[in-house]
Amino acid sequence: MEDTGTTVVGERVRRPDAPDKVKGTALYIDDLALSGSLWGAVLRSPHAHARITRLDVARARTIPGVRAVLTARDIPGRNLIPMIQSDWPVLAAEFVRHVGEAVALVAAESRDLAAEALRTIAVEYERLPALLDMEEALRAGEVMAHWKVRRGDVQSALGRGDLVVVEGTYRTPYQEHAYIEPNGMIGVPDGRGGVIVYGSMQCPFYVQKAVASALGCDLARARVVQTVTGGGFGGKEDAPSAPGAQVALLAHATGRPVRLILSREEDMAVMSKRHPGRVRMRTAATRDGELVAVEVDYLLDGGAYATLSPVVLFRGTVHACGPYRIPNARVESRVVRTHKVPCGAFRGFGEPQVVFACESQMDRLAERLGMDPLMLRLKNALGEGDETITGHKLTSSVGFRDVLDRVAASSDWSRKRAEYARDAGPVRRGIGLAACYYGVGLGALGKHLNPAGASLVVAGDGSVTVAVGTTEIGQGMITVLSQIAAEALGCPVELVHVVEPDTSRVPDSGPTVASRTTVMSGNAIRDAAAKIRAAMEPVIADSGLSWREAVALCAQKQVGLAAHGWAVPPAITFDLETGQGEAYMYYTFSANVVEVEVDTETGETRALAVHSGHDTGKVINPTTGEGQVEGGVVQGLGYALVEEHALKDGRILNDQFSTYIIPTPLDVPEIRPILVEHPYAWGPYGAKGLGETPVIAVAPAVTAAIHHAAGIRLDEIPATPERVWAALQAKNAGPTASRP
């Protein structure tokens, strides 16, 4: 590891946003009280697919205290939310295509009146057949996007006959983001035909486009300000565009501030989720464990509208075979349209589904070869100079082998692998491993969104205002960017103030996703800081002044200390026809060792420990870094063990926290975050970014550990007690110790 010679970067600087949050004074969207504001509410479709044959709002409009009732016909601008395929209406016009789709909007003087207005709207539907199954949708040709990767010659490799081939079909469920703050927005008319939208969100510039498009106004009249946001995980990337546009329409129509805060049930029923997936995979290796060929057929259920599905699928496609050297690979992937809630961005973004398959295959292969699963990974691990399946040659910053070594050492892998295998009795321990890599940034498909801006203003007292277009959603952006700004300016970190993102302050900086924030906004800040330093240097020369003295001297000499910074990543090239090229700029690498205990009589699995290793380049702040790992791992454990949605006729049945189960404080094991720093030259101080890898390769490590403990393979998650128990029954290895 090289010494970057930093003073603030790399330190456990305290979060500047923490004091307000622990005091309860931080203002989230539902905490804002604007005098004279109205309550917004949304009438939603009870059907998965239907034609609206009658929609009569006349009576609702006459209720005293109801200030607006809007339908698709009342939208002054375009009734489509700008997104990759722009197929998603703000309000359903003729057809509804999923349960919960917005049909009409109301704004009223009270919550009760708004509810009453909704009940008074007369709406009739003619029900139409609904496509609810992804395989059926595939057969019906309802494909939203189709990507491929072609490398080498998979057919002839699989035909060789001297290889060991394993294959399987893997299924993964919906996953709910389950941020504790439901989505909410407040729209305030700006008095000049535009609307200012405040809200809980990850991507103010997405919401801005949706608002301007719906109102038919200039982007500059659609100002969007992010309020303190209570968790996102991708769920507040694409999805908030809908409530954002809706609240803006209501504010515009009434000339009054309008608040639209979703209840938990509404949020769970209609906001985006992780796509359910189905992956078929064949993996071939030589008898000594060298991977030769992998064939993947990857299918995602996109729901009714495309939102971000094409790019979610793309990420899964190019990462489908894992961080390994594979000379022959063929990936075929599709996302299909069904009459269900639209799925969208979720931490990991199309990887967790396919990584569950890929890593389960690796565990199967190791078993077939009689090889230690760790050895199999080490043997095939990507290193510097190797190519990914898209033919991207990795020239630097590939810390995968280091990560594997570190998680193995932390978990005492070999010893426990042997020791746990000797467990007898009804409760047995197991230890499993899984790995992944993650291309940071928006990659080949999202290049146009990639640049990011920053604005730095140094005040007379030396304090610094930093405005960026990416957002704090709990991940620690404010902290990390404060450190980068302080480091780059040479000022005390306490003087740096990162302000809430506001589309009127910085140019479109793309979304806060894909673990890109540290690198992109960080580099934009460094760019701006360099300009400010350049202005300061001639004034202060080598005078040894403190930061505050230097700023004062500049003021005296009438030198302005403010600058805009802009970061554009290095160009990448990719051919979508062959799936060859640089899918992303660079990659982070990760591996988890999970220890579990399986009760073979009840099927209950308890995670005992997770050793979670990540090569994320330079760690700007170890505390926020560890926090990302711990939180991501627990989301991954939820995905592996308990989280799923049950649907009936396209309606989500478990729409609350008592039925959609996430881990509580009593469900979490010991988590050991291991941060491995292989610096990335273009990243600020060598950082690569860390938001997402922690969640990705947890589930396959859990099921591998269950296999180690109980000898059963689960090709479908979550590994609920019912599923584990059924698999044990099938294997005819049910209760043993229950016999007297």
Add this chain to the structure above:
Amino acid sequence: MADLIDLALTLNRQPVRLRARSDLRLLDLLRDELRLTGAKEGCGKGECGACTVIVDGHAADSCLMMAFQVDGAVVETIEGLAGAGLHPLQDAFIETGGVQCGICIPGMVMAGKALLDRQPQADLDSIRAGLAGNLCRCTGYTKIFAAVARAAGQPAPHPPAVASTPPAAPGYYRPRSLEEALEILTQRGGEARPVAGGTDVLVKAKDGQQSRASLFDLTAVAELRGIEERDGHLWIGAGATHTEMIDSPLVARVIPSLPQACAVIGGPQIRNRGTLGGNLANASPAADTVPPLYAADAVVELVSVSSRRDMPVAQFFTGPRQSVLAPDELILGVRVPIRAGVRGCFLRLGQRQAQAISKVSVAVGMTFRDGRPEWVRVALGAVAPTVVRAPETEKALLEGGYEALRRAREAVKAEVVPIDDLRSSRAYRREMAAVLLERAVRRVAEA
């Protein structure tokens, strides 16, 4: 329609008097009327703990309390925590990096404070248990545990809060005697519904199945409180909370499976507020206090203005969510015969370790003579339309020994009639009834 009522409480050590709508939850009172927005609404159903405040020293979900229930109470919210400087817990959350998005943090801090106020030296296990009613989706909890551990043992900036204002006594909404409460039930033509802990009824209200405007409080009714020995019986008032039953040595002695059951209900906030009477009246087949009562031959005492009747617990329930409780009746309490040397065990399977509803539960009560079973009771929850006793299973167990246990396992599978639902499957439940039965019996035998 909701009335306007007068309330008085001690809020963050200050007396507060105000007039508010009778249908407000405590959370609404704090956030909308008093503009104390530190408590957050993450679910409105007692599941996330983001709305946690401390009421009379106990952590409570303010989304599951009616505002009139804090009349005369001492309420602490996150806004009152800091003194001259931050509270040690607040400092610790900052220092350890326990804060990410922060939406869960006020609730976490308050749950942590309630824990440390009672158990200043809480260890990691107690900290996990103390925070089990609070969800966080960002941190994975690790640094939150570290924060509470760091604050443990540090002196609090304030002495414990004491009541500084007498209740305003909002009449109808908060009766003080059984007589008044029973009157209210008859007055409004069966419209009025009692709320005790609110942990069932306010969940229903959020789902639109119950109007909040028609609720009145039972928690100030003296005759419903208490746990005591009465004429050779254990008497538990309907108003006894799960926490009170866990803390009572008398309950542990007479009906050992009951505190075991109470201990796994919900999380701390739910146990602090939820009551035995509410658990019974709610009549869920998955109610966790009920199998222990079946397995102890408990009798439910019912009262109305004009009558008093006793009901063996098995006859109290008539179906899922149905009981013999008449609209003008209240549950007064539960009577449990005291049986010398009784042993008991309650086991259940839930979807996770806290804040879970049972998929299957088993309570076993037994006495032994010369090492052989003399009296056996087996009851199961969530495997039939009501909690059920398993007489054939009991008969098999009376014989004693391993062979009997094997036959009991088979018998119990025949005595349950489980269903498939969101939480589990019929086949699994049936098998697990047998697994839990065996485990419970072994524990009892080995006790």
